[in-house]
Each structure stands twice: as C-alpha cells, then as structure tokens.
Amino acid sequence: MKAFTATGRPDRMVEIGEVPEPEPRPDEVLVKVDAYSVNRGETFLLERPPAAWRPGKDVAGLVVQAAADGTGPAVGQRVVAHPPASGWAEYVAVPAGSVARLPEQVTTVQAAALPLAGLTALRLLRAAGGVTGRRVLLTGASGGVGHYFVELAAAAGALVTAVSRSAERGARLAELGATVVQRIEDAPGPFDLVLESTGGAGLPLALGRLVPRGELIWFGQASREPVTLDFFDLLNGPVSATVRHFSYADAGQPYADDLRTLVRLVAAGRLHPEIGLVEDWSRTAAVLTDLRARRIRGNAVLTLS
Template identity: 85%
Template sequence: MKAYIPTGHPGRTVGLGEAPQPEPRADELLVKVDAYSVNRGETFLLEDPPPGWRPGKDVAGLVVQAAADGSGPAVGQRVVAHPPASGWAEYVAVPASAAARLPEQVTTVQAAALPLAGLTALRLLRAAGAVAGRRILLTGASGGVGHYVTELAAAAGAELTAVSRSAERGARLAGFGATVVPEVTDAAGPFDLVLESTGGRALPLALKRLVPRGEVIWFGQASREPVTLDFFDLLRGPVSATVRHFSYADCDRPPAADLRTLVRLVATGRLHPEIGLVADWRRTPDVLTDLRERRVRGNAVLTLS
C-alpha cells in the first residue's frame, strides 16, 4: 500500500512510498482511510522521527475488516479513529477501543479533524470540573484544541477569555461567546482557572491573574520555549495557587467513548470542527510546510478519495 514515510530531511519531512498493509490484531479493525488531519505535534516529531515510526493519529474512513474478537464497529461502517500512529496511509490498523461509528450527518472530512484536538479539549474540561459561571483564561486559543475548548466551555456557561493574536481567528472565538484578547497581558482577570498551552513567558503572566487558591492547568507548550517560574514572584502572586500538568492520554476512558461524544455533538450542531484547508493527500508535504509557517487557520485535512 501507499503511505507517507519520514525522510529525515528538514526541507521535506515525508515522502509517499510503499509500506506493508497492516495485519490487525484480534482487537483491531482494518480501516480504509478516506481522510486524515495533521497535528502540529506530528510536525515536531517529523523533525527527528523515531525509528520505524510513521505519522497519523487522526483518521476517518471505512471498516474493511472487523476486529476478530467481535468488538467495535462492523465491516462497511464509516468510522472516526485515533490510532497510535501510521494513519497517513491507504490502510491503518486501529484498536476497536479507539474507533467510533459515524452517523450520516457527519462527513469523514469533519470527523478527521476531531480526534486529538477534540479528545484533548473534552478531557481537559472534564479535568477542570464544572465550568459554569467560572472565569476562565485560555491561552493559545488559535489552535484546534483552543477552538474546541472555547466552544464547549462557553456553551457550558463559562465566562471565557481567549488569547489569540489572529484577528480572524479571534472573531470566530468571539462568535462562541468568548472575550478575545491578543496577549495574556491584555486579559483583565482575575480568573478562577487558567488553561495554559503556550509555555514560555505566558504561564507566569497567566499565573499572576489568578484569584486566591485559583488553578493553572498546563497542557501544552506551543511556543516551544521553556517556562521559568520565580519563587519570589509566586510569593507576591495569588495565595495558594495551584499549577497542574494535564495530558490527554492520562485517562481511564477508552478513546471510543469520548469519540462517540464528539461525533454526537457534531451531528447535533453543538460542535463545529474548523477546517482551514482540505487538499488531496499527495499535497501532504506542502501542507506540512504551510502548517509550520502558520498559513493554515484551523485543521488541515487531507483526503484520499
């Protein structure tokens, strides 16, 4: 089968080549991929790819071989899936516990934009607890996770301030009910909760805007700059503030359960994937360049059909 394989070259990090068709385990489906989306984290991994690894965590397509143990969707059903890797290919093996059936209202292009960003947003808000009526500051709101967090939190009754340098992107977030500011320093506060995904200087600046006993949940470092916290700044800041790390993978629920929730929200018009680019999968290397240079707003989805 055809699949994208890391090249190890910085200028063109993947190339379309040949790979063996997957042989699913008893608890895995074989999915014929119709569409996949690209995550910024995958573009970072492609800079120094692990041996034997192929990219692809967000896919949608058709089940052509059901799990031998009888779990998961059946042959002929369209699914959205979150494999560990290797989804930028004609076929991918996916654990049945990481796939959810698609209703006819949801396209494979929409579905491909859901898994990593949608799962992160859903689980992040679950970790934060009840958000209705709480004042929340969200940094790094221009990304896919920020989009989903904004829509879900605002719909749940949060008083959300989103940090986005892009005026175009900010208008989209404001449409969900968020107050949008270009920098953390422009956020008035104080806030009960900060959801921080930028790293660098953003985290200590956000920490200063907490109420006493407020909380920062740190779930990313999009700036790729390390965070430095000054202990004396902490003493002069909010009383008994908490900084907590979050990983979307640290969850007892299988991805399928949360994927079904995301699909249901899309099907009922309560969640709207933002698709910034749809292109033929042969354009993947060029799309990766566009993503790294931030020329794509929202998800980039590549289609095989």
C-alpha cells in the same frame, strides 16, 4: 499500499512510498482511510522521528476488516479513529477501543478533524470540573483545541477569555462565545482557571492572573521554549495557586467513548469542527510546512478521494 513516511529532513518532512499493508491484531479493525488530519504536535515528532515510526493519529474512513475478537464496528461502517500512529496511509489498523461509528450527518472530512484536538478539549473541560459561571483564560486558543474548548466551555456556561495573536482567528473564537485578546497582558482577569498551552514566558504571565487558590492546567508548550518560575515573583501574585500538568492520553478510559460523544455533538449541531484547509493527501508535505508556520486556522484535513 501507499503511505507517508518520515524523512527526518526539515525542508520536506514526509514522502510517499510503498509500505506493507497492516495486519490487524485480534482487537484491531482495518480502516480504509478517506481523510486524515495533521496536527502541529506531530510536526515536532517529525523533526527527529523514531525508528520505524510512521505519522498519523486522526483518521476517518471505512471498516474493511472487523476485529477478530468481535469488538468494535462491523465491515462497511464509516468510522472516526484515533490510532497510535501510521494513519497517513491508504489503510490503518486501529484498536477497536479507539474507533467510533459515524452517523450520516457527519462527513469523513469533519470527523478527521475531531480526534486529537477534540479529545484534548473534551478531556480538558472534564479536568476543569464545573465551569458554569467561572472565569477561564485560554492561551494559544487559535488552533483546533482552542476552537473546540471555547465552544464546549461557553455552552457549559463558562466565561472564557481566549488569547489569539491573529485578529482573524480571534473573530471566530468570539463567534463561539469567547472574549478575545491578542496578548496575555491584555487579559482583564482575575481568572478562576487558566488553561495554558504556550509555555515559555507565557505561563508565568498567565499564572499571575489567577485568583487566590486558583488553578492553572498546563497542557502544551507551543512556543517550544522552557518555562522559568520564580517563587518570589509569586509572592506578589495569586496566593497558593496550583499548577497542574495535563495529558489527554491519561484518562483511564478508551478513546471510543469520548469519540462517540464528539460525533454526537457534531451531528446535533452543538460542536463545529474548525477546518481551515482541505487538500488532496498528495499535498501533505506542503501542508505540514504551512502548519508549522501557523498559516492554517483550526485543523488541516487531507483527503484520499
């Protein structure tokens, strides 16, 4: 079968070639891929790809082989899936616990944009606890996670301020219910909760906008710059603030449960995948370049048909 493999080269991070078709384990289904989404975090892994690793965590398609142990969807069902890797291919084997069926109302292009960004946003909202009436600051809001989180949190009654350097991207976040600023320094504050995804100099700035005993949840470092915190600076900032690290993978439950929730919300018109680009999968290498340069708003989806 055809699949994209990592090259380790910065100018063209992937190339298409022939690889063996996957042989599913007893608890895995085999999915014929119709569409997949690429994530900026995956481009970081592609800089120094692990041996024998192939990229691809967000896919949608058709089950062509059911799990031998009887779990998961049946042959012929359309699904969204979140494999650990290898999804940028014609076929991918996925644990049954990381697959959810798609209703007719949800296309495979929409579904492919859901897993990583949608799961992160949903689980961030859950980690934040009750957000109704709370003032929330979200940094790095113009990507897929930001769009999903703003829509979910605003619907739950949160007062969301989103930081987006792009006025165009900010306009869409405003439509979804956020107050939008271009810099953390412009965020009015104070905030009960900060969700921080940029790292570098942004995290201390965001931390300083918390209320006393407020919480900052750190879920990314898009700037690629390390964070430096000065204890004495905090003496003039929020009293007894909490900084908490968050990983969407640490949830203690299968992805399938939350994938079903995301699909249900999309089907009901309560969650809208923000798809900035749809291209044929032959364009994957070029799309990765655009994604790294932040030229794509929301998610980029590649299609195989």
